[in-house]
Amino acid sequence: MPTLVMKFGGTSVANIDRIHRAAKRVAVEVAKGYDVIVIVSAMSGKTNELVGWVNETSPLYDAREYDAVVASGENVTAGLMALRLQEMDIPARSWQGWQVPVLTTSAHSSARIEDIPSENITRKFGEGMKVAVVAGFQGLSPEGRITTLGRGGSDTTAVAFAAAFGAERCDIYTDVDGVYTTDPRICDKARKLDKIAFEEMLELASLGAKVLQTRSVELAMRYKVRLRVLSSFEEQSDEAGTLVCDEEEIMENNVVSGVAYSRDEAKMTLISVADRPGIAGKIFVPLAEAGVNVDMIVQNISEDGRTDMTFSCPVDQVIRAKKALEEAHARGDINFSELVTDDGVCKVSVVGIGMRSHTGVAAKMFEALAAEGVNIKVISTSEIKVSVLIDRKYMELAVQALHDAFELEKVA
Numbered sequence: 001m002p003t004l005v006m007k008f009g010g011t012s013v014a015n016i017d018r019i020h021r022a023a024k025r026v027a028v029e030v031a032k033g034y035d036v037i038v039i040v041s042a043m044s045g046k047t048n049e050l051v052g053w054v055n056e057t058s059p060l061y062d063a064r065e066y067d068a069v070v071a072s073g074e075n076v077t078a079g080l081m082a083l084r085l086q087e088m089d090i091p092a093r094s095w096q097g098w099q100v101p102v103l104t105t106s107a108h109s110s111a112r113i114e115d116i117p118s119e120n121i122t123r124k125f126g127e128g129m130k131v132a133v134v135a136g137f138q139g140l141s142p143e144g145r146i147t148t149l150g151r152g153g154s155d156t157t158a159v160a161f162a163a164a165f166g167a168e169r170c171d172i173y174t175d176v177d178g179v180y181t182t183d184p185r186i187c188d189k190a191r192k193l194d195k196i197a198f199e200e201m202l203e204l205a206s207l208g209a210k211v212l213q214t215r216s217v218e219l220a221m222r223y224k225v226r227l228r229v230l231s232s233f234e235e236q237s238d239e240a241g242t243l244v245c246d247e248e249e250i251m252e253n254n255v256v257s258g259v260a261y262s263r264d265e266a267k268m269t270l271i272s273v274a275d276r277p278g279i280a281g282k283i284f285v286p287l288a289e290a291g292v293n294v295d296m297i298v299q300n301i302s303e304d305g306r307t308d309m310t311f312s313c314p315v316d317q318v319i320r321a322k323k324a325l326e327e328a329h330a331r332g333d334i335n336f337s338e339l340v341t342d343d344g345v346c347k348v349s350v351v352g353i354g355m356r357s358h359t360g361v362a363a364k365m366f367e368a369l370a371a372e373g374v375n376i377k378v379i380s381t382s383e384i385k386v387s388v389l390i391d392r393k394y395m396e397l398a399v400q401a402l403h404d405a406f407e408l409e410k411v412a
């Protein structure tokens with residue numbers, strides 16, 4: 001039997017009625033002859049509540065117990081989904097991560113999946129089970145403890161199962177009907193894409209598009225898992241949603257496929273640091289050790305052996321970053337005259353594999369922003385994206401202007 005993985009996010013299993021609706025979708029695929037692996041999230045809001053309870057009980061919590069608590073939301077929905085399917089006379093049972101087992105590293109709250117031995121579930125399919133309902137987001141460490149994969153991690157569970165079982169496809173059911181050229185809440189011209197290449201989706205996810213966890217796209221790209229993002233709130237055909245696939249499968253392509261944004265960024269500048277070999281390491285090692293996710297980095301031209309170093313990071317990491325840099329300054333590891341923070345910036349990016357073969361994308365982007373009077377503070381580029389840091393208050397305007405400039409409402 002061909003295998004299909006179907007993942008239902010938190011809003012798709014938010015209450016008993018929605019679980020019922022999701023189960024009906026599963027029944028449709030079972031009727032087509034698939035062995036189905038269903039991956040469920042916790043009911044929407046549940047994981048936040050559990051995280052809140054942990055923080056309230058123990059602010060400097062033991063990460064192993066954090067995982068034991070926050071993994072529980074998925075246990076509930078897995079059991080309920082299996083019960084619902086049984087009520088529909090579909091042979092189904094639930095599996096918690098450790099029962100499969102989903103073997104992970106021991107990095108609690110951000111564990112990585114190392115292996116998913118398929119024997120247990122395969123044997124059950126052989127015995128007539130039609131649906132394996134698996135609690136997403138969780139696994140088992142080598143020490144025998146429950147782990148979780150990081151927020152949004154059940155997407156990654158789903159892709160990992162699709163890879164491990166050689167599934168025909170991995171369908172991600174969510175509350176939007178696919179991947180859009182940009183966020184439709186910001187830009188009403190946003191258009192749903194029928195297909196998007198793995199690499200573009202990876203950039204969009206890591207640049208702030210919330211539809212898929214970045215790790216899940218990385219895995220899908222590595223194992224060539226065809227991923228489909230679609231809504232659990234609409235009747236679905238086989239062509240519904242957006243297919244995330246190999247770029248060879250995409251015939252026509254806009255040069256730019258999407259505009260992504262990340263609202264809450266900060267820019268920090270160390271003024272007048274000594275410009276000598278090793279100084280960048282002395283700045284960024286303590287930041288990394290403090291868990292600061294540094295994104296863009298710019299170093300100015302040196303004058304009289306001194307330079308300014310600017311970087312960006314998420315706004316909620318500014319306090320940690322400041323502390324790490326001030327401590328390094330106090331130790332004498334680095335020496336700067338001032339640390340300037342701008343916590344009112346956002347990042348806006350344009351993404352597209354077409355950029356590899358087309359020039360002028362950055363120029364067009366800068367012109368479009370200039371026409372709206374938006375000042376660019378930092379620029380960074382890769383092979384398939386251009387990102388700028390701008391004042392947060394211009395974010396919506398910038399997204400709309402770029403969507404217009406690259407005519408993303410039109411199909412290539």
Ligand code: ASP
Binds near residue numbers: 010047
């Ligand atoms: N329930 C987890 C979260 O809210 C995992 C997931 O839904 O993907 O982050």
Ligand code: MG
Binds near residue numbers: 009211
């Ligand atoms: Mg999610």
